[in-house]
Amino acid sequence: MSDKIGQVIEEIERCGTKFVRLQFVDIHGTPKNMAIPLVKPDDIEDIIKDGLLFDGSSVEGFAEINASDLILKPDTDTFSPLPWRPEEKGTCRFICDVYWPEGKPYEGDPRYILKKALEKIHDKGYNYNIGPEPEFFIIGEDENGFVVPHDQGVYFDVEPVDQGTDVRRELVLGLESLNFDIEVSHHEVAPGQHEIDFKFDKALKTADAVITFKQAIKAIVDNLGYMVTFMPKPFFGENGSGMHCHQSLFKGNKNVFYDPDTETQLSDEAMYFMGGLLKHAHALSAIVAPTVNSYKRLVPGYEAPVYIAYGLKNRSTLIRIPASRGNGTRIEFRCPDPSCNPYLAFATMLEAGMDGMKNKIDPGEPTEIDVFAKSMEELAEIGIKTLPSSLWEAYHALEKDEVVKSTLGDHVYTHFMDIKKKEWDDYRIQVFQYELDKYLYI
Numbered sequence: 001m002s003d004k005i006g007q008v009i010e011e012i013e014r015c016g017t018k019f020v021r022l023q024f025v026d027i028h029g030t031p032k033n034m035a036i037p038l039v040k041p042d043d044i045e046d047i048i049k050d051g052l053l054f055d056g057s058s059v060e061g062f063a064e065i066n067a068s069d070l071i072l073k074p075d076t077d078t079f080s081p082l083p084w085r086p087e088e089k090g091t092c093r094f095i096c097d098v099y100w101p102e103g104k105p106y107e108g109d110p111r112y113i114l115k116k117a118l119e120k121i122h123d124k125g126y127n128y129n130i131g132p133e134p135e136f137f138i139i140g141e142d143e144n145g146f147v148v149p150h151d152q153g154v155y156f157d158v159e160p161v162d163q164g165t166d167v168r169r170e171l172v173l174g175l176e177s178l179n180f181d182i183e184v185s186h187h188e189v190a191p192g193q194h195e196i197d198f199k200f201d202k203a204l205k206t207a208d209a210v211i212t213f214k215q216a217i218k219a220i221v222d223n224l225g226y227m228v229t230f231m232p233k234p235f236f237g238e239n240g241s242g243m244h245c246h247q248s249l250f251k252g253n254k255n256v257f258y259d260p261d262t263e264t265q266l267s268d269e270a271m272y273f274m275g276g277l278l279k280h281a282h283a284l285s286a287i288v289a290p291t292v293n294s295y296k297r298l299v300p301g302y303e304a305p306v307y308i309a310y311g312l313k314n315r316s317t318l319i320r321i322p323a324s325r326g327n328g329t330r331i332e333f334r335c336p337d338p339s340c341n342p343y344l345a346f347a348t349m350l351e352a353g354m355d356g357m358k359n360k361i362d363p364g365e366p367t368e369i370d371v372f373a374k375s376m377e378e379l380a381e382i383g384i385k386t387l388p389s390s391l392w393e394a395y396h397a398l399e400k401d402e403v404v405k406s407t408l409g410d411h412v413y414t415h416f417m418d419i420k421k422k423e424w425d426d427y428r429i430q431v432f433q434y435e436l437d438k439y440l441y442i
Contacts, residue, residue: 004076004077005044005045005048005049005076008044008048008076008079009041009042009044009045011079011081011092012038012041012044012092013041015081015090015092016087016088016089016090017038017041017081017089017090017091017092018037018038018089018090018091019035019036019037019038019085019089019090019091019092020035020036020038020044020047020091020092020093020094021033021034021035021036021082021091021092021093021094022034022035022036022047022052022072022074022093022094022096023093023094023095023096023211024072024095024096024097024098024109024111025110025111025211025341025343026059026060026061026062026110027060027061027062027108027110027341027344027412027415027416027419028060028061028290028341028419029110029211029340029341029342029343029344031211031215032059033093034052034054034072035091036052047074048073048074048076048094051071051072051073051074051096051099052071052072053069053070053071053101054069054070054071054072055068055069055070056068056069056070056098056106056108060419061108061412061415061416061419062098062106062108069101070098070099070100070101070106071098071099071100071101072096072097072098073096073097073098073099074094074095074096075094075095075096075097076094077205078093078094078095078208079092079093079094080092080093080178080179080212081177082219083174083177083178083216083220084174084216084219084220084223095111095208095211095212097109097111097112097115098111098112107409107410107411107412108411108412108415110341110343110344110412111204111207111208111343113343113344113347113407113408113409113412114203114204114207114343114344114346114347115204116347116409117346117347117350117351117407118203118204118347118350120354121249121350121354125251125252126249126250126251126256127202127249127250127251128202128203128247128248128249128346128350129200129201129202129203129206129247129248129249129250129330130200130201130202130203130206130207130245130246130247130346131197131198131199131200131201131206131245131246131247131330132206132210132243132244132245132246132336132342133195133197133242133243133244133245133246134195134196134210134213134214134230134241134243134338135188135193135194135195135241135242135243135338136193136194136195136214136217136228136229136230136241136338137149137190137192137193137194137228137229137231137234137235137241138150138151138164138167138192138194138221138226138227138228139192139226139227139228139229139234140226140227147234148192149190149191149192149193149235149238150163150164150192150226151163151164151191151192152191153187153191153192154187154189154190154191155186155187155188155189156186156187157187162187164187164192164194167194167221167224167226168185168186168194168196170220170224171185171196171216171217171220171221172185172196174216174220175196175198175213175216175217178212178216180198180209180213181198181199182196182197182198182199183197183198183199184196184197185197188239188241189238189239190235190238190239190240191235191238192235193238193239193241196213196217198213200246200248200330203346203350206342206346207342207343207346210243210338210342211342214230214338230338230339231293231339232289232291232293232294232296232297232337232338232339233293233294233296233297239297239304240296240297240304240337241297241337241338242297242304242305242334242335242336242337242338243336243337243338243340244332244333244334244336245288245332245333245336245345245346245349246322246330246331246332247273247330247331247332247333247349247353248329248330248331249269249273249353253327254327255326255327255328255329256269256270257269257270257273257329257330257331258270258325258326258327258329260325264312264321264366265325265329266321266329268360269357270329270331271362271363272356272357272359272360272361272362272363273331273353273354273356273357274310274319274331274353274356274363275356275360275361275362275363276352276353276354276355276356276357276359276361277318277319277331277333277349277352277353277356278308278309278310278318278319278361278363279352279355279356279361280348280352280355280401280403280404281308281318281335281387282308282387282388282393282394282397282401283348283394283397283398283400283401283403283404283405284335284348284349284352284404285298285335285387285388285394285397286388286391286394286395286397286398286404286420287340287341287344287345287348287398287404287408287416288333288335288336288337288340288345288348288349289335289336289337289339289340289387289394290339290340290341290391290420291339291391291423292390292391292423292424292427293339294337294339294391295388295389295390295391295394297337298335298387298388298389299389300372304335305317305318305334305335305387306318306335306386306387307367307371307379307384307385307386307387308384308385308386308387309367309371309384310363310366310367311366311367311368312366312368314366314367314368314370315334316370316371316372317334317367317371318333318334318335318387319331319332319333319334319363320332320334321366331353333349335387336349344408344412344416347407347408348404348407348408351403351404351406351407352403352404355403364383367384371384390424391420391423391424391427392424392428395417395420395421395424398417399417
């Protein structure tokens with residue numbers, strides 16, 4: 001028995017755990033799981049070593065029905081009790097990797113896509129760090145059954161206007177019990193909107209954390225009698241929810257993006273990495289802003305990053321360089337939203353940035369004007385383009401981008417595109433109240 005398995009068994013004994021959840025995600029990043037009751041704590045050893053067979057054809061974007069047997073193998077580094085489940089005869093979980101029965105990694109597993117991208121840079125001595133900022137709304141229903149924000153607070157408000165103070169307190173305590181290193185929590189710009197930021201870490205651990213974060217917040221808030229949504233734009237006329245991603249590359253303890261000898265203190269690697277993100281931004285948007293609703297957020301006028309440019313401390317551009325330097329030097333990519341699958345999002349952002357470094361893609365000069373204040377004609381004159389304005393535009397951009405497509409691999413790319421085309425067609429044929437109000441009496 002390995003030391004790691006022994007530590008897991010000791011923790012299961014200490015907590016009195018009865019149920020073990022084996023968790024993974026589908027192509028959308030939606031958590032899936034199977035729960036196994038333990039007769040005795042060391043039953044977990046065989047599960048960790050051998051995994052558990054399951055039917056992959058029942059999971060969207062996974063296996064075909066004629067080759068559907070897959071294996072879940074727990075990653076012992078992801079073991080954690082679930083604080084929102086009952087303490088007596090409690091529940092723990094492992095995040096799992098998915099394999100074929102013969103032992104090969106399953107190419108349709110989103111976690112494998114990220115691990116494969118990370119292996120390429122690890123061979124060059126790099127580590128890829130991510131610090132995401134997922135925003136969310138706490139919502140309820142009014143007397144007519146309509147979904148409404150749970151308060152009317154705005155940015156950085158305090159109680160009693162901010163009705164989420166106690167909710168965020170419970171969320172922070174719950175997340176800390178899951179070993180999150182919480183940096184800050186606060187009310188966001190829109191009514192009912194909130195943000196809880198946790199410390200950056202290596203990309204795989206952070207992607208696991210994003211899945212856990214969303215699952216934990218939904219479960220804890222449900223226990224408090226509210227509902228949380230990570231929908232990018234739930235309310236017309238209000239700011240939407242983003243998931244800005246702060247990114248850096250390290251070699252050992254050295255931040256590769258930092259160069260004290262340049263005017264901006266950004267290295268050539270940082271500039272080229274930005275160049276790759278900007279070059280591939282159209283295709284990336286299909287992955288990091290993957291829903292019809294995502295493009296209701298990515299519109300001018302709501303602090304949304306729709307303009308493909310970078311700026312030093314400029315929050316109106318797609319990429320911002322925060323003020324901190326040294327090992328804190330990082331690139332903030334601002335168009336992702338919390339509806340994305342973090343494994344696919346992080347993998348494609350990494351490969352886009354590394355393509356920039358490989359091919360020395362120059363991002364040009366920084367944009368230090370407020371691009372929100374400029375017209376489309378003025379922006380066109382200075383060469384600033386915009387992100388796709390719809391899911392339709394985004395997936396067509398993805399079709400043309402070989403770097404992003406190859407990151408996903410044939411299996412995930414094909415299934416992802418099939419799903420997104422159907423999603424767009426389902427949306428396109430709907431008739432909305434706006435159209436009745438606008439056109440009924442033509």
